[in-house]
Amino acid sequence: MTGEAGVPLPPPPPGPAPALSLRGLTKRFGATTAVDHLDLDVPAGSFYGVVGPNGAGKTTTLSMATGLLRPDTGRAVVLGEDLWQDPVRAKRRLGVLPDGVRLFDRLSGLELVRYTGLLRGLPRDVVESRAVELLDALGLAAAGPTLVVDYSAGMTKKIALACALVHAPRLLVLDEPFEAVDPVSGATIREILTAYVAGGGTVVLSSHVMDLVERLCDHVAVISAGRVLAAGPLDAVRAGVRLEERFVALVGGHKDLTGSLAWLQTGPR
Numbered sequence: 662m663t664g665e666a667g668v669p670l671p672p673p674p675p676g677p678a679p680a681l682s683l684r685g686l687t688k689r690f691g692a693t694t695a696v697d698h699l700d701l702d703v704p705a706g707s708f709y710g711v712v713g714p715n716g717a718g719k720t721t722t723l724s725m726a727t728g729l730l731r732p733d734t735g736r737a738v739v740l741g742e743d744l745w746q747d748p749v750r751a752k753r754r755l756g757v758l759p760d761g762v763r764l765f766d767r768l769s770g771l772e773l774v775r776y777t778g779l780l781r782g783l784p785r786d787v788v789e790s791r792a793v794e795l796l797d798a799l800g801l802a803a804a805g806p807t808l809v810v811d812y813s814a815g816m817t818k819k820i821a822l823a824c825a826l827v828h829a830p831r832l833l834v835l836d837e838p839f840e841a842v843d844p845v846s847g848a849t850i851r852e853i854l855t856a857y858v859a860g861g862g863t864v865v866l867s868s869h870v871m872d873l874v875e876r877l878c879d880h881v882a883v884i885s886a887g888r889v890l891a892a893g894p895l896d897a898v899r900a901g902v903r904l905e906e907r908f909v910a911l912v913g914g915h916k917d918l919t920g921s922l923a924w925l926q927t928g929p930r
Contacts, residue, residue: 678741680705680832680863681726685735688721688887695721697887698735703865703880705740708858710878710895711867712904714912718887719867720760720836726865727757727834740831753781756830760837760867762821764809770820771796771805774827781828788827795823798853800846814841822850826857833857835866839873851877871905885912 681703688696696718703709713719724730726737728744728751737744742751765773771792778788796805799819804812809820818841825833833854839847854864855877868874874881875895881904882892890911891898899907 678705679703679738680707680740681834681865682738683722683726683735684738686722686725686732686737687734688718688725688730688732695887696725696732699884699887699889701882701889701892703863705863706858706861707863707880708854708878709863709865710874710881711865711884712869712871712874712881712908713867713884715869717884717912719884721887722884723834723836723865723867724759727755727759728752729757729759753828754831756825756828756833758818758821758825758833758835758838762817764817764821764824766810766812766817767808769806769808770801770812770816770823773809773820774823777824778827783828791827792823795826796820799823799849815843815846818842819846819850826853831862833862833864833866835864837868838866839868839870871903871908875899875904883908883911 679702681701683699683701686696686699687694699718699722701722711719711723721730725732725735726739726744728737728748731745739751740754742754744751765776768776774792774795775788778791779785783791793802793805796802799822801816801819801823804816809817812820818838822835822838825835838850842850858864866874866878879895880893881895881898883890883898891907895904898904
């Protein structure tokens with residue numbers, strides 16, 4: 662296994678194969694290095710949170726990890742299958758909710774989930790049953806006949822999650838799955854994902870909401886400037902403090918605003 666210029670990449674850790682293994686992932690956009698030789702292992706059966714400041718490279722990393730963006734160098738291995746050497750086999754085991762997902766939004770919600778299931782090679786009767794169940798579980802049953810283009814942002818997020826789940830993958834990679842989702846729907850999604858992990862699945866999610874990650878996840882990685890600053894079991898990463906405090910300490914950049922913006926405190930004149 663080699664990286665840029667033939668430099669050997671570090672081997673995966675001993676023990677059971679991780680659900681997702683990233684080695685030496687690198688992506689540049691012109692003069693900007695978005696992801697810089699990133700290594701990460703996600704244990705099978707874990708609920709793994711990926712956190713970082715804006716522009717840290719989280720979305721770029723997850724896009725390369727799921728086959729949406731080809732890395733300049735490095736590898737992504739999904740449940741033992743090299744994603745870029747055999748993408749068809751790897752993607753059969755993978756469910757993805759990308760950030761800013763573009764859907765076939767001139768289909769109804771029910772049609773979209775059906776179409777996704779058929780693309781995944783599921784029998785038509787299985788697709789029909791699962792699509793109805795997913796829409797009902799996600800509170801979209803009444804909106805099933807409505808075109809996705811007319812969905813709200815939160816509804817669009819939920820129908821995209823249904824599409825990621827319909828083929829019962831063993832690894833889910835979700836980029837900001839709770840963004841724009843109302844609290845009731847958020848609780849439902851948390852329940853679905855928690856049950857999925859309890860049944861042996863693996864979830865990787867990115868989020869800016871530290872409290873959410875702390876409540877849901879048993880493992881976490883902190884990414885900044887395209888590199889992993891800390892990764893592992895949640896308690897080990899947060900090192901005896903709240904995850905948000907640990908995040909700020911690792912990432913830095915917090916500004917002391919004492920004495921600044923005093924004009925905001927004086928009110929209108």
